[in-house]
Amino acid sequence: MFYQLPPDDDHNELPLTFNSEIGFLNYFLSAAFTEKENNLASAWTGHEPFLFCLLHYTKPRRFVELGTHKGNSFFAACQISQTMNNAIECIAIDTWEGDEHAGFYSNKVFENFKRDFIKYDNIAKYIRKRFSEAVSMFENKSIDILHIDGLHTYEAVKEDFETWLPKLSDLGIILLHDTQAKTKDFGVWKLWEELQNTYPSFEFEHSHGLGVLLVGQNPPAHIKLLFNAMKKEEVVQLVKYFFSGIAGVEKSKKVLKQSIKRSVQKEFKKSYTWRIGRLFTYLPSQFYKLIQKQKREQF
Ligand SMILES: C[S@@+](CC[C@H](N)C(=O)[O-])C[C@H]1O[C@@H](n2cnc3c(N)ncnc32)[C@H](O)[C@@H]1O
DSSP states (O other): OBOOOOOOGGGSSOOGGGGSHHHHHHHHGGGTTOOOOOOOOOTTGGGHHHHHHHHHHHOOSEEEEEOOTTOHHHHHHHHHHHHTTTOOEEEEEEOSSEETTTEEOOTHHHHHHHHHHGGGTTTEEEEESOHHHHGGGBOTTOEEEEEEOSOOSHHHHHHHHHHHGGGEEEEEEEEEEOTTOOSTTOOHHHHHHHHTTTSOEEEEOSTTOEEEEEOOSSOOHHHHHHHHHTTSHHHHHHHHHHHHHHHHHHHHHHHHHHHHHHHHHHHHHHSHHHHHHHHHHHHHHHHHHHHHHHHHHHO
16 A cells, blocks of 8 residues: 655755756756666656656656556666665556557566566566556655556546546646557647646657646645746746657767667678688588488488
8 A cells, every 4th residue: 555645744845956047957857867777768758858857856755657568668767766765656557468559468468567667676666557546555645746558549547537536636747658659549749738727737759748737736836836837938948859859869879879780780790700600600501401312312
């Protein structure tokens, strides 16, 4: 059972450095260049720098993820928690069976997830259940940040949002992935249209879109400051350029890595080792053919 979190009195005073917007941004963006530990990649990759910043800045006590798959976004949260003195408890919830959008996958995905999870087992937990079954394990107001990334139809994401909303604490932030995906029956964009004016919010359009909603009833001062700053056109534009820019760099790093790998492979094929290797696989088959031929001639 995950119990209600006490009021967050530690964050009701703002550090002096936040007195100016530049001071605030300087601190907020400082975790963006954290080097990612795992090699996983998914549609979420472009939001990892923001997740590092958000968690580093907001200092949530409990982060819960609905929809973890291989663990790309989840392990990013675990990683930053470890750099913050294990401040954030991270909980992953998934059936690890897949769904109509992510595709249905084999148990190997869960086996690999458990292997990678070991590194973070001092701060993380996982629950292999449907979201609707796991929800009763959480008391109301027991989660500071909830990331919703399960099935992306309008009906599914609305149900996830509504059933989990009471579980959010006074700090309460909900992240919704895929707010920009409009193919097939993806419907997060539709829910986002309904929610973005109901709660203080901002959205990143890159990497399929990520919506950030402040649902907490009584947020501490630093959370209010973040959402107030993101109401200002010049701040929000700068922050959006910054994170979509980094996402672009991350993507080009990946493309670069792939093209280096391809050219290394190409060079390797021309190399001496490759030729000798080929010879070792070629010679035995030639010997075999020769012996067979000799046998045939003897008869
Ligand atoms: C889009 S993937 C998650 C991607 C992940 N956050 C990442 O960083 O790549 C969606 C996951 O949600 C899980 N899922 C979908 N609906 C679910 C439900 N109702 N209960 C539990 N898991 C569910 C699927 O098994 C799948 O692994």
